[in-house]
Amino acid sequence: MINYFDNCATTRVDDDVLQILNKFFTEMYFNPSSLNKYSLEVARYIADARSRIANALGASSPSEIVFVSGGTEADNLALLGSPKRKNCNIVVGGAEHSAVYNTAMKLKNSGIDVRFCPVTTDGHTLTEDVAKLVDENTSLVAIMHVNNETGAVNDVKSIVSAVKKINPTALVFSDGVQAVGKIPVNLSNLGVDLYSFSGHKIHASKGTGCLYVRRRVSLNPVLTGGGQESNLRSGTEYVGGIVTLAVAVEKAVASVEEHSRAFNRFKQIIADKLQEIPMCKVNCSKDVSPAIMSVAFAKIKSEVLMHMLENSDIIVGMGSACSSKNKHSRILSAISLDKDYIEGVVRISFSKYNTEEQVRYLAEKLKENVSLLRKTMGVRF
Amino acid sequence: MKVILIRYSEIHLKGNNRGFFENALINNIRHSLADKKYKLVKQSGRYVISEFEESEADSIVETVRNVFGVYSVSLADEVKSDYEEIKKSALAIAPESGTFKVVCNRADKRFPLNSMQLASSIGGDLLENNGKLSVDLHKPQHLVNIDVRENGKTFVFTNSIKGVNGMPVGTGGKGVLLLSGGIDSPVACYMMAKRGMSIRAIHFHSYPFTSLQAKEKVLTLAKILKKYTLHMTVDVVSFTEIQTAIHEKCPEEFMITIMRRFMMRIAERLAKKYGCGAIITGESLGQVASQTLESITSTNAVATLPVLRPLIGFDKDEIIEIAKRIDTFETSILPYEDCCTIFLPKNPVTKPRLDVVKRVESVLDIDALVEQALENVEIIAV
Numbered sequence: 001m002i003n004y005f006d007n008c009a010t011t012r013v014d015d016d017v018l019q020i021l022n023k024f025f026t027e028m029y030f031n032p033s034s035l036n037k038y039s040l041e042v043a044r045y046i047a048d049a050r051s052r053i054a055n056a057l058g059a060s061s062p063s064e065i066v067f068v069s070g071g072t073e074a075d076n077l078a079l080l081g082s083p084k085r086k087n088c089n090i091v092v093g094g095a096e097h098s099a100v101y102n103t104a105m106k107l108k109n110s111g112i113d114v115r116f117c118p119v120t121t122d123g124h125t126l127t128e129d130v131a132k133l134v135d136e137n138t139s140l141v142a143i144m145h146v147n148n149e150t151g152a153v154n155d156v157k158s159i160v161s162a163v164k165k166i167n168p169t170a171l172v173f174s175d176g177v178q179a180v181g182k183i184p185v186n187l188s189n190l191g192v193d194l195y196s197f198s199g200h201k202i203h204a205s206k207g208t209g210c211l212y213v214r215r216r217v218s219l220n221p222v223l224t225g226g227g228q229e230s231n232l233r234s235g236t237e238y239v240g241g242i243v244t245l246a247v248a249v250e251k252a253v254a255s256v257e258e259h260s261r262a263f264n265r266f267k268q269i270i271a272d273k274l275q276e277i278p279m280c281k282v283n284c285s286k287d288v289s290p291a292i293m294s295v296a297f298a299k300i301k302s303e304v305l306m307h308m309l310e311n312s313d314i315i316v317g318m319g320s321a322c323s324s325k326n327k328h329s330r331i332l333s334a335i336s337l338d339k340d341y342i343e344g345v346v347r348i349s350f351s352k353y354n355t356e357e358q359v360r361y362l363a364e365k366l367k368e369n370v371s372l373l374r375k376t377m378g379v380r381f
Numbered sequence: 382m383k384v385i386l387i388r389y390s391e392i393h394l395k396g397n398n399r400g401f402f403e404n405a406l407i408n409n410i411r412h413s414l415a416d417k418k419y420k421l422v423k424q425s426g427r428y429v430i431s432e433f434e435e436s437e438a439d440s441i442v443e444t445v446r447n448v449f450g451v452y453s454v455s456l457a458d459e460v461k462s463d464y465e466e467i468k469k470s471a472l473a474i475a476p477e478s479g480t481f482k483v484v485c486n487r488a489d490k491r492f493p494l495n496s497m498q499l500a501s502s503i504g505g506d507l508l509e510n511n512g513k514l515s516v517d518l519h520k521p522q523h524l525v526n527i528d529v530r531e532n533g534k535t536f537v538f539t540n541s542i543k544g545v546n547g548m549p550v551g552t553g554g555k556g557v558l559l560l561s562g563g564i565d566s567p568v569a570c571y572m573m574a575k576r577g578m579s580i581r582a583i584h585f586h587s588y589p590f591t592s593l594q595a596k597e598k599v600l601t602l603a604k605i606l607k608k609y610t611l612h613m614t615v616d617v618v619s620f621t622e623i624q625t626a627i628h629e630k631c632p633e634e635f636m637i638t639i640m641r642r643f644m645m646r647i648a649e650r651l652a653k654k655y656g657c658g659a660i661i662t663g664e665s666l667g668q669v670a671s672q673t674l675e676s677i678t679s680t681n682a683v684a685t686l687p688v689l690r691p692l693i694g695f696d697k698d699e700i701i702e703i704a705k706r707i708d709t710f711e712t713s714i715l716p717y718e719d720c721c722t723i724f725l726p727k728n729p730v731t732k733p734r735l736d737v738v739k740r741v742e743s744v745l746d747i748d749a750l751v752e753q754a755l756e757n758v759e760i761i762a763v
Contacts, residue, residue: 307589376625377724 003358006317007201008148008178008292008349014203014251017244021205024240032237033226042239049246056246056253058186059212066232067242070209071177073222074196075099077211077233078173079107079142081219082194088139089113091163093125093154095147095331100175104142117143122284123152123335131162138163138170145179145195149331149347150284151292153183160191171217177201181252182291183260193217199241203351204248208241255352263290263350266359270295270348273363277370278381283335283345293348296337297370299379300344308369314362317347383438384459385430386536387445390452390546405549405577406450412611413444424530425488431459442542447608449575451544455526457536462492462529464502470537471503471525472510480517481507487529499527545575550611553577556659556689557652559644560584560615562599562717565663565692567606567709568700572691573661574610581655582606582613583648585620590724595717603763605709616651617759620644623750624724630744633726637671638733639742641680646751649684651758660684665692665700670729679733 004012013021030036032043051062059065068074079090080103092104094116108114115133119125125143134141141163146153160172173194179185181202187195194217199208213219213232225234270293274280279298297305302318309316332342348362374380387410395402407428411421419433419441433441438456446454458474460466475481483504485496494502504516507525528536553576560566560582570580584599600615607613620643627639648660664672671680681688692700704710 301590303592304590307592311589376628378628 001313003312003314003354003362005348005350005354005358005362006315007351007354008347009317010200010206011203011351012353013200013205014248017204017248020244020247021240024243028239030239032239033228045243046237046239049242052246053210053249056249057180057212058188060188061215063230064187064212064214066211066213066229067237067245068209068211068229068233069207069238070200071097071175071196071198072099073233074198074209074211075175076103077219077222078194078196079103079140080222081232082140082171082173083218083220084112084139085137087113088137089115089135091115091117091130091133091138091141091143093117093130093143094119094334095123095125095149095152096142096144097148097175097177100142100144101330113137119152119331119334121335122286122288123147123150123331124284124287125154125159127155127158127162130159131166134163134166134170136167138167140171140173142173142175144175144177145185146176146183146289146292147284147331148178148292149329149345150294150335151178151289151349152284153179153287153289155287156190156192164191178289178292181249181256182289184256185253187212187214194219199245199248202248202252204245205241207238208245210245259350259352260290262352266350266354266356267293269356269359270363270366273367277367279340280370281341283332283337291350293350295346295348295366296341297344297346298338298340298381299377300370300373302344302346305344305346305366305369305373308373309362309365312361312365312369314365316362317349318345382431382459383433383435384457384536385433385438385441385445386455386457386538387428387430388452388454388541388544389427389450390544391548402450402549402552405551406448409448409450409549409551409611410445413448413608414441417441424532446542446544448549449545449547449577449609450549452546453541453544455536455538455541457526457528457538460535460537462489462533462535464494464499467499467527467529467535467537468503468506471507471527474537474539475507475511475525476514476523476539477511478513479522480515480520481523481525482516482518482521483507483525483527485527485529489529489531489533492529499529503527545609547575548577550574550577550609551579553579554659555579555581555655555657556661557616557648557655557657558582558661559648559663560599560602561663562595562602562713563663564697564704564710564713565665565668565700567602567663567713568703568707569661569663569689569691570606571609571703571707571709573689574606578659578661579612580606580610580661581657582615583644583651584615584617585644585647586617587621587624588619590621590624592717594715598712598715598717600761600763601712602709603761605707605712607763609707613763615761615763617761618647618651618754619757619759620754623754626745626750627742628724631741634728634730635733635738635741636724636726637729638676638679638738639745641671641676642683642738642742643747643751643754645680645683645688646747647754649686650751650755652686658686660686660688662688662690663692663700664690665695665697668697670731673731675732675734676730679735679738682735 030038030042050065054062156174171193174192176195176197180197193214195212200206223234283294420431458470460470483500485500487496556578558570586596603613603615
């Protein structure tokens with residue numbers, strides 16, 4: 001059996017999700033835009049899914065939910081589709097996911113003033129740091145809700161109110177891909193204008209996701225065509241994906257507390273074992289998502305550790321996607337991780353399918369392999 | 382009827398062995414066209430492919446031009462050796478505008494017009510038919526070739542597509558290639574295959590220090606190279622034990638030198654096992670610490686077979702240019718580490734002395750490590 005601890009990368013699809021999906025592939029496969037009676041029925045399924053998701057996430061109206069193909073598309077729509085005035089600027093968090101970072105760089109290259117906000121050593125973006133960069137010309141602020149590498153949870157609500165105080169017309173967008181279903185999310189309460197999330201991180205299928213667009217916020221579509229999704233996202237709807245996304249969101253949101261308790265227990269088990277390993281540290285321990293644990297081991301290459309663990313049927317993520325020498329993770333560099341540690345970051349991310357027994361096995365194997373690897377590499381402290 | 386004309390390169394220089402080279406070339410062309418229906422015959426010093434699906438013409442031309450030994454390829458019309466037929470075909474394939482020249486070759490002396498007369502007459506027809514064309518006998522933009530054959534048939538064709546030249550694979554002996562996954566070794570493979578060498582590859586991998594993706598990348602490269610080498614087998618040798626032993630027992634700065642000596646020993650053993658007469662590497666003089674003359678001397682010392690280094694005098698830019706042309710570059714630059722980049726010493730020795738190298742590696746049980754590596758070779762036919 002695989003002990004899968006890379007649930008930030010993607011998750012196993014739930015059995016009920018798969019069953020429902022199947023039905024939409026083989027029985028209810030009609031195009032919701034067609035004018036036959038079956039199409040009307042599938043269109044109703046989409047409307048139902050929209051209102052269920054709006055309810056589960058505290059949106060004020062189902063019309064605020066726009067279905068897209070996943071987190072990356074939602075992030076692109078938010079950044080590229082939000083209106084930009086002449087001489088405007090955009091404020092972007094310093095530890096954003098590539099889908100936001102690279103899209104912001106694209107805007108920067110097209111001549112827009114893009115301002116990157118610093119991050120703290122544990123990966124948080126602070127409200128006061130954001131506020132310093134916002135002015136009357138700011139058109140968009142993009143700060144992620146939960147960091148995908150360290151799990152740091154940003155205080156999006158306070159960021160929104162600080163931004164609006166300086167410039168009420170600036171839109172605030174938050175990438176919630178690692179937040180929905182992992183920590184409590186209430187969109188109205190957060191006050192954001194735009195918020196993205198993805199289905200495959202919460203046991204729905206790949207190719208599903210949403211952009212929340214607060215009422216009266218107007219975006220320009222990135223994809224044009226048949227005018228689906230109130231003209232914001234043309235293309236025939238992935239009906240089964242949309243319906244099952246609603247199922248997955250409802251389930252994940254309903255069990256956030258229960259899972260958080262379990263995940264925090266898992267973290268404690270690992271933390272206890274880490275005490276026995278010299279020169280290692282947890283990258284973010286305050287205001288952090290229970291589902292993510294980023295651990296750095298000094299003088300180790302995380303890729304090698306990852307392969308050693310996979311030999312014991314354990315899958316973890318690499319904190320740093322460093323693929324060649326001197327090319328470290330942008331985010332881990334942003335949190336100023338010491339050079340001895342920066343190559344040795346492992347990201348452990350939990351799902352409801354993980355058991356305490358698996359976590360104990362992981363903790364044991366971490367200790368065993370870190371020690372073996374350090375011995376092989378001739379590392380001594 | 383459409384036909385494809387294939388001209389071959391230096392084979393015509395061969396004397397008594399010419400048949401051997403010609404047979405190899407024809408076999409290689411047949412091998413690369415194995416999934417196609419066609420007829421291939423030899424006709425006065427060239428090959429003619431006919432009876433193929435016309436929709437496949439471009440793909441056949443592209444395949445054949447990449448077979449080593451092929452000088453050029455033309456897609457031609459085959460018509461009866463009759464003036465009106467030839468004219469009709471020439472009008473159909475003629476360029477729409479620009480300058481042109483008609484080149485005739487009359488092997489069939491019974492044809493009523495000689496080469497000069499036929500060329501000027503067809504040229505006149507083309508001019509008359511299309512006002513946008515003009516004749517330039519010295520630097521024409523287009524050629525219209527007319528080849529009157531002895532069998533009563535004539536080939537009419539415009540430009541020839543250049544082939545990759547070289548010698549047919551299989552006529553230049555057999556060699557093993559050290560294939561790392563970087564930019565250079567696939568190019569070295571191409572260069573030797575171009576001179577007719579049959580090649581099989583050896584890849585050293587160091588799982589878990591390198592990923593399975595790195596090995597997959599090498600197999601992808603091997604598949605691309607197969608287009609030129611026609612056959613390709615990769616012997617994947619696990620190098621982890623050897624690397625960790627060197628790392629543990631030898632001075633750090635000699636890591637790469639000693640590692641490469643092991644690679645050479647294993648390559649030689651495999652070469653002999655497979656009846657190969659040479660070892661091929663992608664080394665280029667001075668490119669990295671392990672490719673200085675002194676380093677090459679150290680690694681060369683463990684080999685008795687000739688070590689061929691076709692890139693030795695190439696600059697990186699030149700190598701990259703070939704890598705792009707042979708379609709290996711984009712795969713080579715995928716970011717998976719190969720076994721050379723782990724345990725990388727901070728200051729590798731650039732001028733190792735052979736006696737020192739021998740002394741520092743003598744702490745290792747070299748034979749046992751080589752035997753152990755040879756026992757666990759994974760042979761993958763791509």
